[in-house]
Amino acid sequence: MRPTGPxxxxxxxQGLAGGVFVVLAILGFVAAPGFLHSATPGxxxxxxxxxxxxxxxxxxxxxxxxxxxxxxxxxxKSSWLSREVATTAPxxxxxxxxxxxxxxxxxxxxxxxxxxxxxxxxxLLAMWVTAMIYATIPAMLSWRTPTTVAAMMGTGLVAxxxxxxxxxxVVSRTSDTGLAIALVWALLAxxxxxxxxxxxxxxxxxxxxxxxxxxxxxxxxxxxxxxxSRTPYRTQPQVWRPLTDEERQRARGPLAIAAVLTAVxxxxxxxxxxxxxxxxxxxxxxxYERWLFFADATHSSSIWLTSGAASPWEPTRKSVP
Amino acid sequence: MQLTIITDLNKCVGCKxxxxxxxxxxxxxxxxxxxxxxxxxxPDGMWWNRIVGMEGGEYPEADVLYLPKAxxxxxxxxxxxxxxxxASFKREDNGVVLVDYDSCIGCxxxxxxxxxxxxxxxxxxxxxxxxxxxIDRIEDETLAPEDRQPACVQSCPTHARTYGDLDDPDSExxxxxxxxxxxxxxxxxxxxxxxxxxxRRPVASAVxxxxxxxxxxxxx
Numbered sequence: 001m002r003p004t005g006p007x008x009x010x011x012x013x014q015g016l017a018g019g020v021f022v023v024l025a026i027l028g029f030v031a032a033p034g035f036l037h038s039a040t041p042g043x044x045x046x047x048x049x050x051x052x053x054x055x056x057x058x059x060x061x062x063x064x065x066x067x068x069x070x071x072x073x074x075x076x077k078s079s080w081l082s083r084e085v086a087t088t089a090p091x092x093x094x095x096x097x098x099x100x101x102x103x104x105x106x107x108x109x110x111x112x113x114x115x116x117x118x119x120x121x122x123x124l125l126a127m128w129v130t131a132m133i134y135a136t137i138p139a140m141l142s143w144r145t146p147t148t149v150a151a152m153m154g155t156g157l158v159a160x161x162x163x164x165x166x167x168x169x170v171v172s173r174t175s176d177t178g179l180a181i182a183l184v185w186a187l188l189a190x191x192x193x194x195x196x197x198x199x200x201x202x203x204x205x206x207x208x209x210x211x212x213x214x215x216x217x218x219x220x221x222x223x224x225x226x227x228x229s230r231t232p233y234r235t236q237p238q239v240w241r242p243l244t245d246e247e248r249q250r251a252r253g254p255l256a257i258a259a260v261l262t263a264v265x266x267x268x269x270x271x272x273x274x275x276x277x278x279x280x281x282x283x284x285x286x287x288y289e290r291w292l293f294f295a296d297a298t299h300s301s302s303i304w305l306t307s308g309a310a311s312p313w314e315p316t317r318k319s320v321p
Numbered sequence: 322m323q324l325t326i327i328t329d330l331n332k333c334v335g336c337k338x339x340x341x342x343x344x345x346x347x348x349x350x351x352x353x354x355x356x357x358x359x360x361x362x363x364p365d366g367m368w369w370n371r372i373v374g375m376e377g378g379e380y381p382e383a384d385v386l387y388l389p390k391a392x393x394x395x396x397x398x399x400x401x402x403x404x405x406x407x408a409s410f411k412r413e414d415n416g417v418v419l420v421d422y423d424s425c426i427g428c429x430x431x432x433x434x435x436x437x438x439x440x441x442x443x444x445x446x447x448x449x450x451x452x453x454x455x456i457d458r459i460e461d462e463t464l465a466p467e468d469r470q471p472a473c474v475q476s477c478p479t480h481a482r483t484y485g486d487l488d489d490p491d492s493e494x495x496x497x498x499x500x501x502x503x504x505x506x507x508x509x510x511x512x513x514x515x516x517x518x519x520x521r522r523p524v525a526s527a528v529x530x531x532x533x534x535x536x537x538x539x540x541x
Contacts, residue, residue, distance in 0.1 A: 071426075081404075081405040228371055234366075301436065304438065
């Protein structure tokens with residue numbers, strides 16, 4: 001489907017914010033005793049708040065008719081999108097409260113720690129609900145798998161963790177080695193997960209290209225005239241033009257480079273330029289991961305729009321001029 | 322009650338009169354307009370009913386098939402529960418799936434959820450639109466009874482399309498589905514569409530084995 005800017009931003013920024021708050025909650029327990037009395041938790045919470053607010057702002061651009069936004073919680077019983085709003089808003093509120101408590105009005109360390117944990121849990125819940133929007137659509141053949149939830153949450157947690165690590169490096173001028181090593185391992189696990197997800201996407205493509213017989217029982221048919229607008233199907237954004245192998249590789253290449261570079265930077269000695277570079281590589285990784293997630297997804301209706309393009313049965317007459 | 326349209330694929334000749342009459346009626350009807358991006362230059366716009374052309378077999382035994390594809394008004398319409406505002410809904414009294422444009426935020430999640438790709442996004446109004454089964458015609462009591470049917474059904478020159486209540490076992494649509502093994506598209510995705518198609522009946526080949534070799538030799 002069409003990878004629009006608001007979609008990439010809202011899912012990417014929400015994940016980053018979740019990752020930052022999970023790191024903050026963990027550091028509240030494992031960091032040195034003076035950590036909670038320093039300004040560092042406040043800066044981390046502020047970073048998380050900016051990210052979740054950015055995601056929220058991007059989501060308003062995803063709506064094409066904001067006048068009806070007041071009805072968005074009507075279908076909490078069945079719609080994961082309603083639930084996303086219902087969980088992301090408290091996450092944002094908890095993030096704002098965390099900033100207030102850390103930077104403006106300090107409270108007892110135990111209370112602060114509890115607030116960070118609550119915010120991180122709300123963040124995880126919001127990330128899970130967001131991932132479930134995609135993983136519960138049967139027609140999106142590439143997404144209807146638990147891998148979608150794991151990969152989406154994993155990407156946010158790892159990239160958010162890298163951003164939190166980078167902020168710690170800038171503030172303290174040293175690298176938190178334990179956090180860096182944990183992130184490298186998490187990055188490795190995420191790479192394996194993305195490999196599995198790549199297989200799911202490939203299977204969905206094959207299913208549409210060759211196995212569905214255009215949805216017709218019995219005889220095999222091939223598409224001659226999609227009867228629709230030209231790509232990229234302006235009125236049907238659930239499908240996008242199918243990516244070529246070359247385009248897929250062009251997006252996978254930078255994704256792999258970003259992942260490797262991030263791992264290398266995490267293992268390097270902590271300095272501000274390294275931290276800034278790690279922020280850039282992690283952000284690039286999130287962008288390419290999310291772009292591929294949307295652009296390479298296969299919708300079941302593709303069989304009547306694009307089927308046959310990669311099949312040995314080429315249409316005798318192209319529907320696309 | 323579940324209103325539906327049954328299409329006999331043996332009778333459909335792909336003339337697209339249903340597609341055009343749908344566009345004509347709905348652009349001027351209660352749910353219009355059905356916009357084009359640039360109608361006087363390069364039509365790239367919205368159609369609630371599209372005819373998909375397919376080819377089967379290989380020369381000299383090839384054939385073509387036309388599949389009119391509009392909203393399937395599914396029993397378990399996946400587009401309905403995903404809608405966060407309740408804009409997409411299924412009428413309990415007649416099973417027609419509709420969109421309330423006033424509540425639609427244009428998030429397009431229903432378009433992802435629809436397995437058939439029959440929902441269309443109106444960039445001008447920022448809302449999702451789709452076939453209404455011409456609800457404004459079928460419930461208009463000022464119309465003559467023969468006119469109270471969807472525009473696509475009324476305009477079909479070969480009478481390939483039949484409209485009626487699928488839940489009524491005595492209705493013509495229920496009889497056609499039962500007797501002629503009407504089938505649904507992509508039943509494995511669980512939407513249980515109300516719209517059915519009557520399958521192609523096998524047709525004896527016009528080319529017998531003795532002519533096949535000479536035909537292929539001549540062709541290639």
